[in-house]
Amino acid sequence: MYTQNILNAIYANHLYEYCIIDQNFNVIEHSDKVFNYYSKDALKETENSIFDLLPELFGMEVQLQAILDGVQTSLVIPHIFKEPDYYVNILIHAGEKEHQKNISHSKHNPQNKKLILLLENVTEMTNIQQRVIQIANEKALLLQELAEKNKQLQIFNEHMQELVDEEIKKNLEKQKMVELQSRHSQMGEIIGMITHQWKQPLNAINIIANVLKLKYHKGTLNSNVFDSKIDTLLKQTDYMNETVDVFQRFFKPSKEKVEFNLFKTIHIILNLLEHEYALKHIHLVLKGDQAISVYGYPNEYNQVILAILNNAKDAFLTKPHDTMHIGISIENKDGKSLVTVTDNAGGISEDIIDNIFDLYMTTKSQGSGLGLNIAKSVIELSMQGKLSVENVENGAKFSIVL
């Protein structure tokens, strides 16, 4: 028989190698190149046990025996990597010697039972599969990662919203606190102004009271002197009452927009401030068109003027000089009112002039950073005007257009 030669010839041009093993799992026949797939260690030791030559079959004795016994028809172990770089499929089938097949009495002789192992080289196909699966797995990993990142982002966003809400709450509380401090500071200023305004009448009242007392004890107090002094006392207390009324009106928010005269309105605030500024040697001058009226909130407008004047006053306190001057000018420009407040306090640093109206922007250690920010809101949001600032020679100029 030339079966083996024929098979060798066929397998020489195909991707298959084969070996035949007996019931003891020893190799009894094989194709020429099947050695490529055998364990190199086993070949060195001239082993012929299939479990040494193909360790991949170790542990499968039960299955091989089942095939030998005809209980199981075949077994396929796919895609086994073999050194150095082969992939093989191992296909195991039952077999018998041909010339004994037709002899009935030997058909069931266990000695005739054999196993045929086909080793199919699937390297090329497996490498292609590997590339496809590699791409698919990498894509799946990226999608999983993306889904995970999206989930994290969602959690982060939810958490971020909580953080934002918390920060907003904190900021509102902080703003309230700063506003409260600012109001306290403003009240302190008001009390300071009232004190200045009241000093003179209090002195006068004190003197009159002493004069009345003296004249009474000397017996020189007649009805003319008494009436005259009492009239003076009443004038002084009227003045003091008026001062308190002015302050009350000034700091009370306007309920609705009204038409008001700029010169008269600004004059009120200057009256309140003139004593304090005079003590600090700051010269206040109001000039311009006295007939211009605008539509808006007069008290709030004056608070803007006060914030600008306070800003100038603080600048003078930092860098005092002999000719400290603040000029307030009122004019009509292009059909709108223009009020400018110009000082000679050295001007505003170019680094901060663009942010001077920002919330909490202050250069003063005790400053709240609210004054000019509120001033801008009042003019631009409440009264639809424009508040701006620029540096001029030796100082700063604030412009209010309404």
Next chain:
Amino acid sequence: MINRKIVLIGDYSTGKTSLIRRFVDNQFSDKYLSTIGVKISRKNILSSEIELRLMIWDIEGGTEAKPINNTYLIGAHGCIIVADLTRKQTIENINIYIKHIRDISPDAPLIIALNKSDCLEDNDTKKILQTVIETYDDEASHIYVTSAKSANGVEVMFNALAENTL
């Protein structure tokens, strides 16, 4: 010398190949190369004064589209199911692999490896480990937290499984 067949199964890209490479060659690479079919590595160890030749089967990772081939599990003396600590799904799929191994080798000792511990904070790892212990304690003889990258838990895990196969 006693031969022992150890199989590593689990989802794709959980680090099965890296764990074997770390155990057998003490090497590691960050590059991901998907395994096709099966690669068999060998390592001789001494366990309880017995010389063992471990034949370690690195089996292609399972995916939804392509579950693992049960033929590879035939005759396994021990099994390591590998999950990726950073991918929840690979941990949830552990029960699928337990079923595979129990269908083919009902008595083989089974270990769960929670791999890539180097990618997670210790506290997060502990939380996951606790959940896995609560879920799979009855099925697995051991549960290990491992890192093929840092070698954390690798050798001790293979040695424990080898001893369990005796």
